[in-house]
């Protein structure tokens with residue numbers, strides 16, 4: 001049987017493995033999974049019951065753009081965050097992941113260039129990679145992408161899309177500064193390129209205050225802003241959204257309709273009921289408190305057990321701690337040695353060219369604090385051992 005060339009040429013992004021449950025005795029820092037103990041299960045159950053009890057419409061086809069009352073509720077939440085949005089300009093998707101896929105489908109021809117942060121979210125590389133673009137990787141600094149390199153890449157031509165996670169970037173946890181947000185938008189305007197602002201972690205800030213979104217600063221409709229219920233409610237709902245210029249949203253609605261007709265009517269109605277009867281922001285506050293504690297446990301655990309030559313991020317929000325090992329230490333080799341006890345995502349998975357080997361992404365949200373401590377001990381032991389072998393005894397911690 002002849003398969004499409006893009007399938008033959010494609011690599012498995014390994015997303016299935018990332019989201020798998022940990023094995024027995026193994027602590028997983030790999031997938032960006034929320035803490036299941038914090039799912040508002042009872043409240044969501046009530047939402048589903050209400051949605052099913054009130055009308056048979058919850059079991060019927062409804063609309064590709066999404067359940068209108070939910071779109072209205074989302075528009076109100078976006079406006080409260082400063083993002084210009086109306087019921088009509090919000091498209092509901094199957095998680096943020098589908099929004100990434102639809103946006104790729106909208107703008108990418110094979111060989112078109114896409115600017116991505118390096119490292120970046122591997123699911124974005126997978127979704128956009130389907131459309132066979134050329135990825136242009138821009139390094140991420142503490143205040144976001146290197147704008148000089150973004151400008152130089154745009155000047156070479158052929159760029160159709162800039163993909164960025166400006167708030168608590170996956171995986172580095174960095175936040176793009178206001179100055180860089182403004183520079184990025186000026187460049188998008190100059191070269192008339194679409195910016196995909198992927199913001200699933202924006203509400204999960206543990207200290208400080210949020211900057212305006214790119215979409216809020218966007219004066220001339222170059223930004224599509226994507227969000228999700230996965231990290232703030234539950235990923236099993238598979239509900240996300242995208243908002244932007246109406247004519248682009250209308251095109252995306254058409255593409256979604258062609259692809260899967262629409263998202264689950266029942267789930268959308270259940271979440272709409274949840275939002276009508278519960279305070280999602282109060283729930284998010286609980287998440288913030290818990291995840292802030294877990295983040296601190298991980299960061300301090302690692303700081304205590306690793307030498308200063310290992311760079312350990314201290315993110316102000318999001319799901320991930322990012323480690324940079326001294327050059328020459330391969331995180332895949334460390335993973336092979338520790339993976340019966342602790343897993344993480346090695347940096348190779350997070351770059352289109354898979355060429356950076358000394359980084360590690362550690363998700364702190366899913367394991368409990370005792371497991372985080374145990375995982376950090378195992379991981380630090382593995383890193384210190386690799387450093388003794390590669391760099392000599394003096395550089396590792398005993």
Ligand SMILES: Cc1ncc(COP(=O)(O)O)c(C=O)c1O
Pocket residue numbers: 032094095096097098121123165170198200227228229230235239240
């Ligand atoms: C940056 C980013 N974008 C999108 C997604 C996909 O989210 P969803 O579950 O809403 O499809 C994730 C999930 O980890 C993510 O980290």
